[in-house]
Amino acid sequence: MNEQKTLSEAFNRTAYRLSGQGLRNVEVLKSVLEQVEGSLESDIYGKGQVIEEFQSEMAAYLGKESAVFFPSGTMAQQIALRIWCDEGNLKQVAYHPLSHLEIHEEDGLKELHGIKPVLLADKDRLITLEDVRNLREDIACLLLELPQREIGGQLPEYSELEAISAYCREKGIKLHLDGARLFEILPYYQKSAAEVCALFDSVYVSFYKTIGGIAGAILAGDADFTEKSKVWKRRHGGDLISLYPYILSSAHYFKERIGKMEQYYRDAVRLAECFNACTRVNTRPAVPVSNMFHVHFDAPKAKVEPVLIELCEASGIGITGNVREFDGDTSYFELSVGDMYSQVPEEKREAMFRMLDARLREM
Amino acid sequence: MNEQKTLSEAFNRTAYRLSGQGLRNVEVLKSVLEQVEGSLESDIYGKGQVIEEFQSEMAAYLGKESAVFFPSGTMAQQIALRIWCDEGNLKQVAYHPLSHLEIHEEDGLKELHGIKPVLLADKDRLITLEDVRNLREDIACLLLELPQREIGGQLPEYSELEAISAYCREKGIKLHLDGARLFEILPYYQKSAAEVCALFDSVYVSFYKTIGGIAGAILAGDADFTEKSKVWKRRHGGDLISLYPYILSSAHYFKERIGKMEQYYRDAVRLAECFNACTRVNTRPAVPVSNMFHVHFDAPKAKVEPVLIELCEASGIGITGNVREFDGDTSYFELSVGDMYSQVPEEKREAMFRMLDARLREM
Numbered sequence: 001m002n003e004q005k006t007l008s009e010a011f012n013r014t015a016y017r018l019s020g021q022g023l024r025n026v027e028v029l030k031s032v033l034e035q036v037e038g039s040l041e042s043d044i045y046g047k048g049q050v051i052e053e054f055q056s057e058m059a060a061y062l063g064k065e066s067a068v069f070f071p072s073g074t075m076a077q078q079i080a081l082r083i084w085c086d087e088g089n090l091k092q093v094a095y096h097p098l099s100h101l102e103i104h105e106e107d108g109l110k111e112l113h114g115i116k117p118v119l120l121a122d123k124d125r126l127i128t129l130e131d132v133r134n135l136r137e138d139i140a141c142l143l144l145e146l147p148q149r150e151i152g153g154q155l156p157e158y159s160e161l162e163a164i165s166a167y168c169r170e171k172g173i174k175l176h177l178d179g180a181r182l183f184e185i186l187p188y189y190q191k192s193a194a195e196v197c198a199l200f201d202s203v204y205v206s207f208y209k210t211i212g213g214i215a216g217a218i219l220a221g222d223a224d225f226t227e228k229s230k231v232w233k234r235r236h237g238g239d240l241i242s243l244y245p246y247i248l249s250s251a252h253y254f255k256e257r258i259g260k261m262e263q264y265y266r267d268a269v270r271l272a273e274c275f276n277a278c279t280r281v282n283t284r285p286a287v288p289v290s291n292m293f294h295v296h297f298d299a300p301k302a303k304v305e306p307v308l309i310e311l312c313e314a315s316g317i318g319i320t321g322n323v324r325e326f327d328g329d330t331s332y333f334e335l336s337v338g339d340m341y342s343q344v345p346e347e348k349r350e351a352m353f354r355m356l357d358a359r360l361r362e363m
Numbered sequence: 364m365n366e367q368k369t370l371s372e373a374f375n376r377t378a379y380r381l382s383g384q385g386l387r388n389v390e391v392l393k394s395v396l397e398q399v400e401g402s403l404e405s406d407i408y409g410k411g412q413v414i415e416e417f418q419s420e421m422a423a424y425l426g427k428e429s430a431v432f433f434p435s436g437t438m439a440q441q442i443a444l445r446i447w448c449d450e451g452n453l454k455q456v457a458y459h460p461l462s463h464l465e466i467h468e469e470d471g472l473k474e475l476h477g478i479k480p481v482l483l484a485d486k487d488r489l490i491t492l493e494d495v496r497n498l499r500e501d502i503a504c505l506l507l508e509l510p511q512r513e514i515g516g517q518l519p520e521y522s523e524l525e526a527i528s529a530y531c532r533e534k535g536i537k538l539h540l541d542g543a544r545l546f547e548i549l550p551y552y553q554k555s556a557a558e559v560c561a562l563f564d565s566v567y568v569s570f571y572k573t574i575g576g577i578a579g580a581i582l583a584g585d586a587d588f589t590e591k592s593k594v595w596k597r598r599h600g601g602d603l604i605s606l607y608p609y610i611l612s613s614a615h616y617f618k619e620r621i622g623k624m625e626q627y628y629r630d631a632v633r634l635a636e637c638f639n640a641c642t643r644v645n646t647r648p649a650v651p652v653s654n655m656f657h658v659h660f661d662a663p664k665a666k667v668e669p670v671l672i673e674l675c676e677a678s679g680i681g682i683t684g685n686v687r688e689f690d691g692d693t694s695y696f697e698l699s700v701g702d703m704y705s706q707v708p709e710e711k712r713e714a715m716f717r718m719l720d721a722r723l724r725e726m
Contacts, residue, residue: 027401029608038390042577071434075600108598112475208604214405215603235471236599237438240578241571245392245608 007305010312011321016348018271018319021212021257021338029214029245032252042242046230050244054251055218062203063194064220068229069247071238073180073206074105076219079232080202081141082113083225084174088140094118095143096127098150100178112236126156129163132173142168145178146196147185152284152294152334158189165199177203184210184290184336187262201225207250210264210291210338211257216246260339264291268337274349278357284332291337295320299363301331307359315352317344370668373675374684379711381634381682384575384620384701392577392608395615405605409593413607417614418581425566426557427583431592432610434601436543436569437468439582442595443565444504445476446588447537451503457481458506459490461513463541475599489519492526495536505531508541509559510548515647515657515697521552528562538562543569547653547699550625564588570613573627573654573701574620579609623702627654631700637712641720647695654700658683662726664694670722678715680707 012023022028043051051069059067070076078101085091093109095101097119101109109115118137121127126148144164147153156164168175177200186193197203202221207213219229233239268288275281280298297304301323312318320333375386385391406414414432422430433439441464448454456472458464460482464472472478481500484490489511507527510516519527531538540563549556560566565584570576582592596602631651638644643661660667664686675681683696 024405024407024605025401026396026399026403026405026607026611028405030396030399030401033389033393033396036389036393038388038393040389042387042389042391044387070600072600072603074597074602078600105600106594106597108600111598214605214608231469234437234469235474237433237435237441237468237471237601238599239437240435242387242577244389245577248389 007309007323008321010309011318014312014316014318016317016344017340018317018344018349019335019337020340021210022340028212029249032249035252036248042244043247045239045241046233051247054247057251058205058218059220061193062197062205062218062220063192064197064203064222066223066226067218067220068226068233069243069250070217070219070233071215071240071243071246073100073178073204073217074108075233075236075238076204076217076229077101077143077176077178078105078109078113079229079236080176080204080219080221081109081115081143082232083228084141084176084202085113085115088172088174090138090140091115092118092137092139093141093143094120094132094135094139096121096145096148097123098148099143099145100149100180101143103150124151126151126154127164128156129160129167132164132167139173141174141176143176143178144200145180147181147290147292149181149292153181153184153288153290153292154285155185155188155289158191161199174201176200179203180206181209181290181292183258183261184264184292187265188289207246207254210261210336211250212253212338213249214246216243216250257339261291263342264337267291267341268293268335271335271337271341274353278353278360280360280363292335294332294334296326296330296332297323297360298330299360300329301325303363304331307356310359311352311356314355315348317348317352319352319356370672370675370686371684373672374681377675377679377681379680379707380703381680381707382698382700383703384573385703391575392612395612398615399611405607406610408602408604409596414610417610420614421568421581422583424556425560425568425581425583426555427560427566427585429586429589430581430583431589431596432606432613433580433582433596434578434603434606434609436463436541436567436580437471438596438599438601439567439580439592440464440506440539440541441468441472441476442592442599443539443567443582443584444472444478444506445595446591447504447539447564448476448478451535451537453501453503454478455481455500455502456504456506457483457495457498457502459484459508459511460486461511462506462508463512463543464506466513487514489514489517490527491519492523492530495527495530502536504537504539506539506541507563508543510544510653510655512544512655516544516547516651516653516655517648518548518551518652521554524562537564539564540566542566544572544653544655546621546624547573547627547655550628551652570609570617573624573699574613575616575701576612577609579606579613620702624654626705627700630654630704631656631698634698634700634704637716641716641723643723643726655698657695657697659689659693659695660686660723661693662723663692664688666726667694670719673722674715674719677718678711680711680715682715682719
């Protein structure tokens with residue numbers, strides 16, 4: 001705990017960073033509001049220009065009839081699954097064992113909605129068409145997360161995705177997209193967001209991952225679905241009188257960064273090569289399919305952390321602020337490329353990787 | 364609908380207003396952030412200086428062991444009742460028929476938590492000790508709203524409140540305070556917030572009523588209770604990565620306005636006298652016990668609205684932007700005194716009331 005804090009502190013003090021969009025401080029919001037007229041009226045309980053315009057913009061971008069802004073994806077996704085369960089009159093859904101709903105939400109889906117999840121696939125691989133075909137229990141909805149974050153941001157081939165979608169439609173299973181990082185995968189698939197979303201009945205996207213907003217999510221689908229989602233949003237306590245701090249920042253950074261996803265993805269591919277060239281290191285996926293990947297060390301956290309702290313101080317480059325234990329005596333961290341990466345001078349980055357390799361070789 | 368919009372528009376164009384803290388526009392947040400250093404770090408999922416300091420400050424102010432910041436009161440209160448129901452192993456609570464939970468939350472308490480409410484007292488009066496004594500069903504928790512907003516912001520005598528609290532303790536019934544407007548009643552009771560809260564096991568307060576923040580709430584109680592509330596907050600999707608836009612504005616306007624509650628209350632008493640002196644008008648309560656009251660017209664909404672629009676334009680003073688139908692051919696609106704009131708020049712206000720009286724007399 002103490003060591004982790006020290007790595008985090010060392011990371012926060014660096015002049016350069018391999019990952020992210022910069023520190024999550026109040027400046028992120030201040031710089032948005034400096035460009036907004038003070039006379040702009042607040043949204044009021046889901047109504048008003050500021051929220052309705054952004055919802056329309058996102059519905060169009062995602063190719064869906066309607067979209068609703070939510071304070072969080074946790075809220076949006078539980079609600080999506082609840083609506084599909086109610087419609088199917090069946091309180092059972094399927095998702096990956098490492099889905100956000102399963103490991104990060106304190107079982108809200110079960111405790112609040114009484115929905116039982118069927119866990120598909122093994123923890124360390126993607127859900128396949130075969131998994132869906134072999135389901136032994138009826139489900140109202142299948143949730144797919146693209147990319148599958150907890151295994152490094154892996155993606156199925158697009159044809160597999162199309163086949164799963166077709167199978168679900170045939171069987172009357174609703175398909176929901178956990179698109180927390182949807183924007184980030186479009187360069188790899190070479191598809192528009194609307195093309196990917198057309199495979200799904202409902203879609204959630206987030207604005208504080210690579211987009212770099214403050215918080216907030218969009219849930220999109222047909223109008224009947226989104227109208228129901230507004231009722232559940234109120235029930236959850238998410239229909240706030242004012243959501244504009246999140247909406248304005250989402251809209252601002254979406255506009256600023258949506259065009260950079262291709263660059264972030266290319267940078268991630270190059271950066272993963274640098275890591276894979278180091279002793280005791282491999283990335284997951286070996287070749288990234290988005291701007292994110294996991295860096296695995298064949299060394300325990302207790303040995304890796306001091307090296308990373310030393311590198312922060314010696315090179316001025318922060319690699320990560322948070323290393324986690326993994327199976328056996330190994331460890332890993334998650335990396336998502338954003339604006340920070342391209343600010344790192346090339347020679348500094350190369351020197352840093354030489355130093356990293358040397359330190360890991362000494363272990 | 365069309366007429367109501369017109370009144371709302373006329374109200375928004377006035378230079379002076381009897382009620383409120385001003386327009387809910389982005390300037391409300393901009394002016395807060397101008398006084399905050401951009402380098403201040405965001406709260407992260409409920410942790411960090413910005414959220415922990417404010418929670419500690421509010422716990423101390425409310426005289427409770429611990430406090431948790433929530434995006435909304437809807438979320439905070441459902442969670443409070445759920446915790447008490449789980450503790451009592453009984454999914455039944457009691458509250459007023461016009462409680463926020465009953466009329467403004469799309470039955471979230473029932474739909475998400477499976478909790479059954481017992482409605483105490485008639486719609487048009489306060490809950491009394493007698494009502495609680497005569498309860499025929501077991502309840503885990505009694506929720507009292509102080510003041511009872513939907514009936515004009517009425518309050519029980521403090522001795523009645525003490526008696527209800529003592530009775531609940533004796534019977535093992537948890538007592539929860541819906542203190543959406545707790546700050547506003549302290550001048551009438553001549554009690555500190557901590558003194559009032561000591562009568563309750565858990566307390567919710569709001570920061571976008573008279574305090575005038577953007578959104579947000581505090582739920583306070585003992586540490587075991589608030590720890591549980593954090594788990595439920597995550598389940599509800601309210602444990603946002605960043606709540607600082609709401610926290611910073613809550614802290615800012617709390618500091619700016621908490622000392623003005625006495626003045627708002629005194630102003631409300633004087634203002635109610637002016638309304639009660641008009642033909643066809645009476646306020647509820649007749650003498651306010653906080654900064655809020657309802658103004659009832661012995662005339663239908665369709666006749667009252669054009670008069671109020673005319674007054675906006677003729678006097679430059681906005682009385683209200685929203686008149687509602689009431690029993691039979693009567694109508695009413697809600698008024699809460701804030702900073703706007705004292706900016707209205709006295710002679711303009713007097714002239715406006717003479718005009719209002721004349722118009723209502725002509726009906």
